[in-house]
Amino acid sequence: MKKFTVCIVWLIGFLMSSCSSEYSVDGFANFQREYHSHYELNYYILPSEDFANRYQYVDIDYHYYDKYKTIANYVEKSLVSISYEQGTYEQAKEYCLKNMQLSASNTVTYEDYRFVENVALAKEQGRSNNSFPHWFNMFAYNDRLKQLVFMGFYSPNYTSADAQNVLQNWDDFLVEHFPHSWTGIDFSRAEGGSIVS
Numbered sequence: 001m002k003k004f005t006v007c008i009v010w011l012i013g014f015l016m017s018s019c020s021s022e023y024s025v026d027g028f029a030n031f032q033r034e035y036h037s038h039y040e041l042n043y044y045i046l047p048s049e050d051f052a053n054r055y056q057y058v059d060i061d062y063h064y065y066d067k068y069k070t071i072a073n074y075v076e077k078s079l080v081s082i083s084y085e086q087g088t089y090e091q092a093k094e095y096c097l098k099n100m101q102l103s104a105s106n107t108v109t110y111e112d113y114r115f116v117e118n119v120a121l122a123k124e125q126g127r128s129n130n131s132f133p134h135w136f137n138m139f140a141y142n143d144r145l146k147q148l149v150f151m152g153f154y155s156p157n158y159t160s161a162d163a164q165n166v167l168q169n170w171d172d173f174l175v176e177h178f179p180h181s182w183t184g185i186d187f188s189r190a191e192g193g194s195i196v197s
Contacts (some may be wrong), residue, residue: 055088084148
C-alpha cells in the first residue's frame, strides 16, 4: 500500500510539474506521523508511536518543510528534537538504541552529536539502506546536551553515489538542509569541530 501511495505521489508530481509549492509546519503539537510527509519521512522517524509520551522531557520541538518546483527539483525534510534531564535522557537514548533499526555503515560523529541512519522506513519499502542520502531517516544523540534528534530527508538531487561525500562533509549538509535558523539547533555549538565517519 505504501509503495502504491509513493507511486501516486510521483504521478501527481509529474502531472503538476509546472506548479511549484512550499509548505512548512512547526511545533510538536502539529506532528503527524502519516500525513505531513509525501515520502513517509515521519512514519518511522521515532522509535515508536508513543515515544514522545514515554519519557518526561524538558523540551520537544518539530519542524517539517517541503518545497516543490519540478519532479527533479524537490526537497522534503523533517526534524524532531527532544531534550531531557540526565537520568531520563539515558533511558530514552537506550530505548532508541534498542528499538530502532540502525545502520552499521551510515554513521558520523560531528561535534558532540553521533548520527546513525535509521533504516526502518527503507527496509519496510524494500530499499534496504541504499537510498542514503537521497531518501533517509537519521537518529542523533548528544550526551553533553542530553538531546535526541530524529531527522528525515528526501531530495532527488542526491544519489547513493553521494553517500561517502555527504558523510565526509556532514557539516556542510547540515548547514544547507538543517540550518540553525530552521531547526533551532546549532549542531556546531559543541566543542571540537571534527567529523569522524
